[in-house]
Amino acid sequence: xxxxxQKPIDEIKEYIKDYKKILIAACGTCVTVCLAGGEKEARELxxxxxxxxxxxxxxxxxxxxCDSEFLAEFDENVGxxxxxxxxxxxxxxxxxxxxxxxxxxxxxxxxxxxxTNRDAGYWTEMCQGCGNCVLEKTGGICPVARCSKSHFNGxxxxxxxxxxxxxxxxxxxxxLIYDRLKSLDQLEKLYETIPPRDWSTSRDGGPRxxxxxxxxxxxx
Amino acid sequence: xxxxxxxxxxxxxAGEFVVTGEIGPPRGADxxxxxxxxxxxxxxxxxxxxxxxxxxxxxxxxxAGVLLAQQKGVEGVAQMTCRDRNRIAIQSDxxxxxxxxxxxxxxxxxxxxxxxxxxxxxxxYDVDSVQVIKIMADLKNEGxxxxxxxxxTAPKFFIGTTANPFADPEELQLxxxxxxxxxxxxxxxxxxxxxxxRFERWMEKVREWGLHKEAYIEAGVIVNKSVRSVEVTQTVPxxxxxDSIVERMRKAKDPKEESxxxxxxxxxxxxxxxxxxxxxxxxxxxxxxxxxxxxxxGLLPRPTLN
Numbered sequence: 001x002x003x004x005x006q007k008p009i010d011e012i013k014e015y016i017k018d019y020k021k022i023l024i025a026a027c028g029t030c031v032t033v034c035l036a037g038g039e040k041e042a043r044e045l046x047x048x049x050x051x052x053x054x055x056x057x058x059x060x061x062x063x064x065x066c067d068s069e070f071l072a073e074f075d076e077n078v079g080x081x082x083x084x085x086x087x088x089x090x091x092x093x094x095x096x097x098x099x100x101x102x103x104x105x106x107x108x109x110x111x112x113x114x115x116t117n118r119d120a121g122y123w124t125e126m127c128q129g130c131g132n133c134v135l136e137k138t139g140g141i142c143p144v145a146r147c148s149k150s151h152f153n154g155x156x157x158x159x160x161x162x163x164x165x166x167x168x169x170x171x172x173x174x175x176l177i178y179d180r181l182k183s184l185d186q187l188e189k190l191y192e193t194i195p196p197r198d199w200s201t202s203r204d205g206g207p208r209x210x211x212x213x214x215x216x217x218x219x220x
Numbered sequence: 221x222x223x224x225x226x227x228x229x230x231x232x233x234a235g236e237f238v239v240t241g242e243i244g245p246p247r248g249a250d251x252x253x254x255x256x257x258x259x260x261x262x263x264x265x266x267x268x269x270x271x272x273x274x275x276x277x278x279x280x281x282x283x284a285g286v287l288l289a290q291q292k293g294v295e296g297v298a299q300m301t302c303r304d305r306n307r308i309a310i311q312s313d314x315x316x317x318x319x320x321x322x323x324x325x326x327x328x329x330x331x332x333x334x335x336x337x338x339x340x341x342x343x344x345y346d347v348d349s350v351q352v353i354k355i356m357a358d359l360k361n362e363g364x365x366x367x368x369x370x371x372x373t374a375p376k377f378f379i380g381t382t383a384n385p386f387a388d389p390e391e392l393q394l395x396x397x398x399x400x401x402x403x404x405x406x407x408x409x410x411x412x413x414x415x416x417x418r419f420e421r422w423m424e425k426v427r428e429w430g431l432h433k434e435a436y437i438e439a440g441v442i443v444n445k446s447v448r449s450v451e452v453t454q455t456v457p458x459x460x461x462x463d464s465i466v467e468r469m470r471k472a473k474d475p476k477e478e479s480x481x482x483x484x485x486x487x488x489x490x491x492x493x494x495x496x497x498x499x500x501x502x503x504x505x506x507x508x509x510x511x512x513x514x515x516x517x518g519l520l521p522r523p524t525l526n
Binding site: 148149150151152153154155156157158159161162163164165166172174178187190191193194195196199 | 302332387398
């Protein structure tokens with residue numbers, strides 16, 4: 001899922017200081033699960049921001065801000081507001097802004113990464129959405145997202161005691177790959193030289209899109 | 221026009237025990253800095269690496285540094301990391317390096333930018349070090365760029381790389397070294413060695429795998445100037461500095477002299493190891509000590525070529 005974290009409160013206050021009526025739009029999906037922008041966080045934020053003075057706040061929580069199906073019921077509340085403070089990921093913020101052409105929409109979160117919850121209050125990155133998955137070659141551990149240098153052919157010389165050179169709390173992805181392939185008795189996979197990859201499937205190729213004629217609805 | 225084959229390569233091929241050094245370029249555009257460093261090393265070493273923004277500290281470019289060193293009669297080894305350049309920039313800069321008379325290149329991953337003064341920088345890592353070795357080897361052997369287009373006048377670098385005998389996981393590090401050599405690395409410089417016992421064990425593995433027969437392996441040593449610098453070296457990920465070495469430095473009346481003694485003892489052990497073709501001496505910030513180290517190690521005068 002998408003992992004995000006709330007922006008510093010002063011940054012949020014700066015964004016909304018010129019407005020009277022503020023609609024805080026939580027999101028019921030990823031950011032609810034990662035405790036950054038769900039209904040609960042939105043209500044807490046409204047309470048905190050109300051302490052300061054004469055701004056009015058309302059909270060709405062669409063199931064997903066990135067899906068028009070769930071936004072329509074909020075048109076009225078959006079109409080009431082001077083500004084929408086979106087606690088969705090960057091997709092939701094942009095989708096809101098697209099739908100409500102004349103309404104300023106500002107972000108309340110920093111969208112961080114695609115990852116998972118490891119422990120209470122601890123999330124880690126797992127996938128970079130590079131568009132060409134290599135997990136079959138690497139024992140199900142991603143070298144693109146989880147090696148600090150996105151190496152494809154083994155660890156750099158900074159891997160020590162299973163940790164990455166940049167930070168002793170970061171696992172070396174290649175140590176994990178090695179351990180996993182060893183336990184699967186597939187170490188021979190590590191002898192294969194993986195050639196330079198085609199990054200055009202990643203962000204480097206420009207904004208990406210997928211068109212699926214098989215599921216498209218024909219006009220007629 | 222410089223010869224196609226570097227002096228460094230010809231010395232290895234002649235079976236000489238090669239000695240290389242290192243020049244850290246200035247944090248500025250200062251010509252004198254490199255000229256002086258090169259003059260101090262001339263006749264003492266066979267070639268000098270000029271580092272590529274080592275530890276991600278912004279400095280003069282390696283290629284420019286090599287050119288300046290070569291003006292003073294010291295053959296250079298240009299370093300090229302995968303951190304700051306994509307495949308276009310790497311190949312382009314190395315075309316330029318060849319055109320300028322540079323013949324040796326050391327290809328490596330590069331220290332992550334979080335170590336330096338610009339942790340906000342984007343890193344590139346379009347290709348990794350194994351891949352970039354293959355790119356430069358293909359350019360040499362087939363005259364083609366990675367994109368398949370033919371190069372007009374393809375550079376034919378003597379290609380080097382690094383290996384860290386002290387990094388983990390050991391087996392995978394060896395597999396990676398094997399891949400680098402298979403990709404086209406002709407010489408290998410190791411991480412600096414303080415833990416000589418561990419290095420000897422690593423070399424046993426290298427010989428078991430036959431890697432010393434497929435590439436020239438230079439053992440790296442570092443000459444630290446002070447107790448503090450040894451202590452810092454001990455904390456670097458992928459470095460192995462036994463506590464006994466740090467203790468010796470702490471107890472020494474003259475830590476500089478003791479540092480030289482330590483490195484000379486390590487060199488003596490290195491010279492006896494089967495499969496080692498040379499020595500790579502790193503003394504960043506204390507380059508003036510290198511002549512004494514090479515002399516005391518019995519490695520002077522340096523061989524000449526006909």
